[in-house]
Amino acid sequence: MKTSRKKLTIAAPRGFCAGVDRAVRIVEVALEKFGVPVYVRHEIVHNKTVVDGLAAQGAIFVDELDDVPTDAPVVFSAHGVARAVVDEAERRNMIAVDATCPLVTKVHIETRRHADNHRHILLIGHAGHPEVEGTMGQVNPDEVTLIETVDDARHVTPPEGVDLAFATQTTLSVDDTAEIISVLQFRFPDISGPRGEDICYATTNRQKAVKDIAGAVDLMLVIGAENSSNSKRLVEVAKLAGVKAAFLIADKDAIDWSLIDEADHIGLSAGASAPETLVEDVVAALRQRYQIDVSEHGKIRETVNFKLPAILAS
Incomplete structure (x- = not known):
């Protein structure tokens, strides 16, 4: 009782969210269009129920492109991938379907734009997260520095003589990120920011x-x-x-x-x-x-x- x-x-x-819904639909539609199996590089989104459900439909989740037969379709996860991954898929003439969330793609474009304008990028995010790895992989390693905490923002020493810009992972705490950005803007008054909010x-x-x-x-x-x-x-x-x-x-x-x-x-x-x-x-x-x-x-x-x-x- x-x-x-x-x-x-x-x-x-x-x-x-819309980006996750799109990524899941991409795998489902790819299975309909190309047939079984469709390979997915990394978890399409971070949820076991979703991943298991797609695997039951015929999706095969792998860690790297080396695990994908060249003639099989491969989907890139919603978190985005480094440019090197895209370039490698093109080199192999693979059927590659990009499920990167458009809001993450926006950060990728901003990051490349800053690098093209010779700005060093301070990327606010969490080390090891696939989205951060994908965003940092849009530019050369010496063009970006990861900022994880307010303490990092207070003590980071960017290269001398270059303009600075910042970008952020899209899934961070709004309040925590605002504090980090405030520190960076105080220390580096001329730092360039995104045209719109990076946090989705x-x-x-x-x-x-x-x-x-x-x-x-x-x-x-x-x-x-x-x-x-x-x-x-x-x-x-x-x-x-x-x-x-x-x-x-x-x-x-x-x-x-x-x-x-x-x-x-x-x-x-x-x-x-x-x-x-x-x-x-x-x-x-x-x-x-x-x-x-x-x-x-x-x-x-x-x-x-x-x-x-x-x-x-x-």
């Missing part, structure tokens, strides 16, 4: 939605993968916004029910690469154990839609 009653507030927007609209919207409910809930659950930058940032944002506890969970099976038992009001969100089915599964699991009063909070409605690459046109 369900004796415990709890409130559940679900953040909106949440889950799939979906990242910004999801962080705002979490901030808006964080102060009212006892516990915030964020659905997403451990290697998902934007999902981990949502957990951080929730904690900074005042929630007592916030945790990243992969799916309903990762819920720590002892934490739920102690909470009266639970907040729920999902990273940009987490499908809505995972949210529905968590809500269903909560309903099985408790009496749940469910509401959704957030007025922003996202209508962005990105076209598929021309190579997939019928």
Whole structure:
């Protein structure tokens, strides 16, 4: 018998963004157009449920181009790839389909433009993340320096005698990035920035939605993968916004029910690469154990839609 009653507030927007939705559709359409198998270099997006679902349809996920037969189609992940990867695929005459999020491509273009204008780029991002590796790979290694923290921004020593520019990974914390940019602009008043905001609209919207409910809930659950930058940032944002506890969970099976038992009001969100089915599964699991009063909070409605690459046109 369900004796415990709890409130559940679900953040909106949440889950799939336009770039992730496009990347998943690219793999699905490529499978329809080229047949099985279609190879995908790295995880198409950072979510095991999505990757496993596409693998069941015939996608084969590999680490490098060397793992792809030359006559087989290969999809580049939503995080983007270095120019060397694109050049190698062209050299081998491979059927390459680029699923890079258009907002990441925008950062790539900005980065190359700065290098063409002989500016040294300070890239704000997390070392080892595929998006950062792809962006840094747009230019020569001596043309870009990675900035991960405010401390890095305070102590970075760029090459002497060159103009500077900054760019950012698209999935960072809005507030943390603003602080780093402020330090860089204070130290280097003439530094050039992007023509528009590098952090994508979906990242910004999801962080705002979490901030808006964080102060009212006892516990915030964020659905997403451990290697998902934007999902981990949502957990951080929730904690900074005042929630007592916030945790990243992969799916309903990762819920720590002892934490739920102690909470009266639970907040729920999902990273940009987490499908809505995972949210529905968590809500269903909560309903099985408790009496749940469910509401959704957030007025922003996202209508962005990105076209598929021309190579997939019928």
